[in-house]
Amino acid sequence: MSKIFRMTAIAAFAALAASASMAETMNMDVKASVTGTCKLAAANALDFGALDPVAAPAVTGKTTTITYLCTKGKTPAALTINGGSGSTTSSMVHATVVADLIPFSLTWSTTLPAGLGMGTGKEVTVTVSGDIAAGVYSNLTAGNYSKTLTVDFTP
Template sequence: MSSRTLSRWIAAAALSSCSLLSWASDTATMTVTATVVGVCKLVSVPTLDFGTLNQATAPVVNPPAVNVTYRCTKGTPPGSFKVGTLTSGPFNGVLSNGTDTITYTINWTPPTTAGSGLGSGVTPIDVPLIGSMPGGANYQNVSAGTYTQSVPIEISP
């Protein structure tokens, strides 16, 4: 066999092995997934301020409502909104200066508006909280000072 014939056989064998390699290949598709869990987040929780109380006349005090704002995952409404541990009002609170106490209430309507997302450009949703403080003896005979209470606000989808 001549070297030329041998070269042709080697080239033919190389070409046929290349075609065998292409017959051995395979393709498939891969599934890619992600799961978004619905969430609700409080954006702002303002202070409910009953202002300076006048013990001489001791009127009922109804300050302007304050808006707690929230955002939820698009299409997700709040499943629970709590003031203190309550999902509906009124919440009965007690302000204290460490010695004396003053009672008050907070009322609200549980929110049902679904969110439109959590990102920038999304307008938060308001939940008005309406405070009321009885007058008269509720605060007529307490000592001077600042009265406070921390009230937890909670939202969940």
């Protein structure tokens, strides 16, 4: 019996030693969350150029761009210029004769494309078109006219 007991004890010890040295495996999750966001990248100037007051034709089709970045797939909520959504009107003012004004109108798309990412070269462009009606600048003081508009961008 003692031989059987010894062999059983040796087998039990071997099994215990083997189980103690066996590796165990478990899964570990690694997580992150990317926040959906947007930011305005640039609001470029619109230059109507030199205006000829003799003929004073309408000036149409002048364009500029506004660019933004959004997280890939995020669509911004709104882009407004001077509070207008898709169009606005205002007037440029002479540099020194504040009574002299050149009225103009701007239009742009209110359907804003989803973002392509926040990295370099991923900017989304919105084209802004400007027009000046015929004759509105024929009796004005020569010189520079300008107007600063507010561009609001809602992510």
